Amino acid sequence: MKLGVFLPNGQNGYIVSNSSPQYIPTYQHCLDITKECERIGLDFILSMIKYRGFGGTSGYWDSCLDSITLACGLAAETSTIELYATVPVLGIHPAVAARQIATFNDISKGRAGVNIVTGWNRPEYQQMGLWPGDDYHDRRYAYTEEYIKVMRALWREGRTTFDGEFFHLEDCTCYPMPGREIPIVCAGQSPRGQVFTAHHAEFNFVFGGREKLRRIAQPVIEESRKVGRNVGTLALVTVIAEETDALALEKAQAIVRGADQEALSNIARSASMDTNPDGTSKHFLDGLSAPIEEGNLAFMGFPVLHGSYEKVADLIATLERDTGIGGMLMTFIDFVPDIQRFGEKVLPLVRDKYAAIVKAA
Numbered sequence: 001m002k003l004g005v006f007l008p009n010g011q012n013g014y015i016v017s018n019s020s021p022q023y024i025p026t027y028q029h030c031l032d033i034t035k036e037c038e039r040i041g042l043d044f045i046l047s048m049i050k051y052r053g054f055g056g057t058s059g060y061w062d063s064c065l066d067s068i069t070l071a072c073g074l075a076a077e078t079s080t081i082e083l084y085a086t087v088p089v090l091g092i093h094p095a096v097a098a099r100q101i102a103t104f105n106d107i108s109k110g111r112a113g114v115n116i117v118t119g120w121n122r123p124e125y126q127q128m129g130l131w132p133g134d135d136y137h138d139r140r141y142a143y144t145e146e147y148i149k150v151m152r153a154l155w156r157e158g159r160t161t162f163d164g165e166f167f168h169l170e171d172c173t174c175y176p177m178p179g180r181e182i183p184i185v186c187a188g189q190s191p192r193g194q195v196f197t198a199h200h201a202e203f204n205f206v207f208g209g210r211e212k213l214r215r216i217a218q219p220v221i222e223e224s225r226k227v228g229r230n231v232g233t234l235a236l237v238t239v240i241a242e243e244t245d246a247l248a249l250e251k252a253q254a255i256v257r258g259a260d261q262e263a264l265s266n267i268a269r270s271a272s273m274d275t276n277p278d279g280t281s282k283h284f285l286d287g288l289s290a291p292i293e294e295g296n297l298a299f300m301g302f303p304v305l306h307g308s309y310e311k312v313a314d315l316i317a318t319l320e321r322d323t324g325i326g327g328m329l330m331t332f333i334d335f336v337p338d339i340q341r342f343g344e345k346v347l348p349l350v351r352d353k354y355a356a357i358v359k360a361a
Contacts, residue, residue, distance in 0.1 A: 001319075001320045001325075001326060001327050001328070001354065002043045002044065002203075002232075002234065002326060002327030002328075003042050003043055003316075003327060003328055003330065003347075003350075004037075004042060004043050004044035004045055004046060004082075004084075004234070004327065004328070004329050004330065005033065005034075005037050005042060005044075005045050005046075005329070005330050005331070005332075005335075005339065006045075006046055006047075006048070006236070006329050006330065006331045007030050007033060007034070007045050007046065007047040007048075007070075008023075008025060008029070008030070008033075008331070008335055009025045009030055009047045009048065009064060009065040009067065009070055010025060010048060010050050010053070010061040010063070010064040010065075011023070011024055011025060011053060011058075011059055011060060011061050011062050011063040011064065012058055012059070012060055012061070013331060013332075013335065014238065014299065014300040014302060014331040015238075015255055015298065015299055015300070015331075015333065016054070016056070016058065016060050016259060016260050016263050016264055016267070016297065016298050016299075016300060017058065017255045017256070017258045017259045017260055017298050018057055018058050018258045018259075018260055019254050019255050019257065019258025019259075020255050020258070020333055021333065021334050022058060024063045025063055025064065025065050026065075027065065027070065027073055029335070029336075030047065030065070030070060030074065031073070031074060031077055032336050033045070033335045033336055033339060034074045034077075034078055034081065034083075035077070035078065036336060036339045036340060036343070037081055037339060038078050038079070038080055038081040039343070040339065040340075040342070040343030040347060041343075041347070042081065043081070043082060043327070044081060044082035044083065044084060044113070045074070045081060045082075045083055045084070046083075046084035046086070046113075046115055046185070046329060047065070047067045047070050047071060047084070047085060047086060048064075048067060048086050048115070048117075049064065049066065049067040049086045049088050049091070049117065050064045050124065051064070051088075051091065051124045051125070051127070051128065052121075052123055052124040052127055054263045054266040054267050054270075055262065055263055055266055056260040056261070056262035056263025056264070056266065057260055057262060057263075058260040058263055060260060060263040060267075067085045067086040067087075067115075068085045068086075068087070068097075068100050068101070068104060070085070071083050071084070071085035071104055071108075071112070072085075072103070072104050072107050072108075075104060075107045075108035075109075075111065075112070076107055078108075078111075080111075081111065082111050082112075082113055083104075083108055083111055083112060083113065084112075084113040084114065084115050084183075084185060085101065085104060085112070085113075085114060085115065086114075086115040086116075086117055087100075087101070087114050087115070087116055087117065088117045088119060089116065089117065089118055089119060089140075089143065089144050089147045090119040090125045090130050090131070090132070091119075091125070091128075091130065094146075094147045094148075094150040094151045094154075094167060095150065095154060095169060095172050095174060097151060098150070098151040098154040098155060098174045099154075099174050101114055101151070101155075101178075101182060102154075102155065102174060102176065102177065102178045105178040105180070105182060106176070106178070110178075110179075110180055112178075112182055113182060113183040113184070113185065114151075114182060114183070114184050114185070115184075115185050115186070115187075116144060116147070116148065116184055116185070116186050116201070117187070118140040118141065118143070118144045118186075119136075119140060120137070120140075120270075120271070121270045122136075122270065122273050123270055124270075137273075141192055141193070141196045142165065142166075143166050144196070144200075145196070145199075145200060146162075146164040146165065146166050146167050147166075147167070148184065148200050149162070149164075150162050150167055150169065150172075154172070154173075154174035154177075155174070155177060155178050155181075155182060156177070157177075158173060158174060158175050158176075158177045159171060159172060159173040159174070159175075160172055183202040183203070184200065184201045184202055185201055185202060185203040185204070185205055185234065186200070186201040186203075186204060186205075187204070187205050187206065188201075188204045188206070188216075188220070189206050189207065189216070191219075194216060194219055194220050194223065195223055197220060197231060198219075198220045198221075198223035198224040198226075198227070198229065198231050199223070199224070199227055199229070201231060202231060202232070203231065203232050203233065203234050203326065203327070204216070204220050204231060204232070204233050204234070205233070205234035205235070205236055205329050206233060206234075206235065206236065207235075207236050207295050207301045207302060207303065208235070208294070208295065208303065209293055209294040209295070209303050210319070210322055210323055212294075213233065213235055213319075213323040213324075213325055214322070214323045214324060216233060217232075217233040217323055217324040217325050218324050220232075220233055221233075221324065232325070232326025232327065233323075233324070233325040233326055234325065234326065234327045234328060234329045235303075235319065235323070235325050235327075235328045235329070236301075236302045236303075236328075236329050236331075237302055237303050237304070237305050237328055237329070237330055237331070238299045238302045238303070238304045238305070238330070238331045238332070238333075239304075239305050239306075239312060239316075239330050239331070239332055239338070239342065239346075240252050240304060240305070240306040240307075240312075240332075240333060241305075241306075241307065241308070241309050241312040241338075241341065241342060241345065241346050242307075242308065242309075243308065243309070244308055245306075245307045245308050245311060248306040248307050248308065248312075249306055249307075251306070251333065252292050252304050252306050253292075255298055255299070255333070256292065256296060256298045259297075259298040264288065264297050264298070267297065268288060268297070292304040292306070293306075299331075300331075302331060309345040309346050309349060310349060312346055313346050313347075313349035313350045313353055314349075314353060316328065316346075316350050316354075317349075317350050317353035317354040317357060318353075318357065320354075321357055321361075
């Protein structure tokens with residue numbers, strides 16, 4: 001099972017609360033986190049991109065480091081961990097993105113991956129004149145399919161002529177080629193998103209408790225096999241591990257009590273503009289009242305795995321067996337010390353428990 005960390009390169013990370021650490025993102029903070037992830041033996045890190053935050057008293061995501069530039073810097077300072085940069089399809093032309101990612105792959109010596117974002121947040125792109133129109137929510141997967149085809153053609157062949165509905169390229173070149181298949185991940189929460197990810201990505205990352213993860217993971221596996229692929233699912237979670245269950249629960253509840261209500265309202269308002277049913281936006285809206293274990297919006301809709309070190313290790317180790325997912329993309333409250341403690345107190349237990357589960361299977 002792959003384990004990775006979602007870097008907090010947006011302001012205040014993935015907690016929409018005044019009761020959590022408040023910070024402007026920096027390269028040094030992200031580098032410290034990435035080096036710690038590499039040191040304890042995690043598989044990958046992933047950074048996001050947000051061009052407009054959600055404000056509120058916490059200034060949630062109002063500051064954000066560019067994902068591709070950040071990933072290149074992190075790649076130069078690390079040696080083994082996989083690194084995923086986010087490419088927003090509405091923000092960067094696919095031929096430009098293909099060259100940026102090929103360069104990133106060279107800097108990382110073949111450790112680069114891509115997180116493709118179709119773009120659900122209209123105000124984020126409207127401010128730059130990049131929102132394609134009212135029907136984009138319904139057409140975004142067709143748009144992104146062409147986008148990925150252009151990128152992969154350039155990575156594989158070094159040049160392409162492409163005449164699609166959205167993109168038109170005439171003998172477009174991108175050298176040097178990366179020399180490897182660059183893995184792509186997407187967030188395919190809705191049924192349409194699941195099918196899209198099964199056809200075009202290597203991993204699908206989603207929000208949801210165990211039952212929801214099970215409902216999403218299996219159809220993606222089945223759909224991908226129909227087209228000769230093997231696509232896994234990564235669960236987005238927040239980890240709160242403490243000496244006791246009570247301490248961990250109190251930390252989680254304190255964050256919900258201190259939730260930035262203005263920022264939450266702004267997130268919900270943007271999410272309500274998305275007409276795509278049962279997707280990420282609906283999960284955000286449901287998160288306004290969801291239990292923390294299912295994805296309360298104070299944790300950006302990420303389900304919280306909370307409890308003692310032993311309990312959290314058990315929750316992680318049994319997740320693949322119970323849901324069929326292939327890994328986890330984790331966030332934390334205070335990243336560097338929390339990841340250090342995770343590596344010392346939780347990860348060895350996870351490995352022992354996971355090995356026992358595999359042996360018993």
